[in-house]
Amino acid sequence: MDGQRNENLASTRPRPAGRRRKRGARLAAAYALQALFALLAALLAALLICGVLYVREHLFPKSGGDAQPKGETIAGSGGAETGNDPATEAGAEAYVVVLDAGHGGVQSGCAFDGVLEKDITLAVTLLAAEKLRAEGVTVILTREDDTDVSLDERCRIANDAGADLFVSVHCNSYEDSSINGLESYYHNGKKGQRLAEYILAAAGELGVKTRSVKDANYQVIRDTVMPASLVEIGFLSNPAERARLQSEAYQDTIAQAIADGVLAMKAAG
Numbered sequence: 001m002d003g004q005r006n007e008n009l010a011s012t013r014p015r016p017a018g019r020r021r022k023r024g025a026r027l028a029a030a031y032a033l034q035a036l037f038a039l040l041a042a043l044l045a046a047l048l049i050c051g052v053l054y055v056r057e058h059l060f061p062k063s064g065g066d067a068q069p070k071g072e073t074i075a076g077s078g079g080a081e082t083g084n085d086p087a088t089e090a091g092a093e094a095y096v097v098v099l100d101a102g103h104g105g106v107q108s109g110c111a112f113d114g115v116l117e118k119d120i121t122l123a124v125t126l127l128a129a130e131k132l133r134a135e136g137v138t139v140i141l142t143r144e145d146d147t148d149v150s151l152d153e154r155c156r157i158a159n160d161a162g163a164d165l166f167v168s169v170h171c172n173s174y175e176d177s178s179i180n181g182l183e184s185y186y187h188n189g190k191k192g193q194r195l196a197e198y199i200l201a202a203a204g205e206l207g208v209k210t211r212s213v214k215d216a217n218y219q220v221i222r223d224t225v226m227p228a229s230l231v232e233i234g235f236l237s238n239p240a241e242r243a244r245l246q247s248e249a250y251q252d253t254i255a256q257a258i259a260d261g262v263l264a265m266k267a268a269g
């Protein structure tokens with residue numbers, strides 16, 4: 001019996017030990033859960049703090065940034081208003097026009113009697129840029145000297161700049177040398193057409209012989225995403241017009257027509 005009791009005792013003793021183990025396991029699990037909750041709480045707290053800091057960073061510097069320029073303009077009270085205007089013009093209201101002098105470098109364009117299209121287009125484009133800049137327009141040139149720029153690159157420059165308008169300047173040529181006059185082309189919709197019409201009309205008003213506005217699939221007015229016009233400013237194949245296109249006075253008139261057309265477009269919105 002004793003032996004049995006002993007056996008019983010021996011067999012019952014491990015039971016509490018097993019319970020203890022189970023209790024221990026439960027306790028361990030509970031502690032683990034507690035630790036997990038604590039970790040989650042800490043994580044949430046950290047996220048909350050980060051969130052508050054994020055919101056602070058995004059709210060306070062902005063209001064501070066607004067306050068600082070105001071303080072500056074107040075400090076320089078004399079130029080307070082004029083100080084604000086260029087800031088807004090240079091920012092949201094900047095009107096960006098890309099002027100594209102056709103050809104350049106090894107690409108001469110059409111050539112008659114030693115007169116190269118690339119030289120005439122550059123001269124006129126630089127004059128037009130000068131006039132537009134004087135009117136507060138931001139002008140980007142696809143080339144400023146006698147360099148060869150690919151058609152892809154010309155489009156990329158305009159598209160990357162997010163320009164409001166694009167104007168490409170070229171000279172025409174035709175087998176019939178009696179043909180003369182300025183033509184303007186568009187391809188990308190009504191606004192491009194309106195730009196081409198404004199430039200042609202402005203040229204007409206300045207006494208330039210004009211022909212017509214046409215829709216044409218030229219790459220620079222097809223692959224540019226803003227209203228775009230390609231202006232064939234005159235025929236190098238026509239001797240009289242070729243002579244005019246070489247004169248600075250006539251180049252200036254054509255440049256004025258381009259600038260006027262752009263400004264009319266800007267005013268129309």
Ligand SMILES: [Zn+2]
Nearest residue numbers: 102109170171
């Ligand atoms: Zn050309």
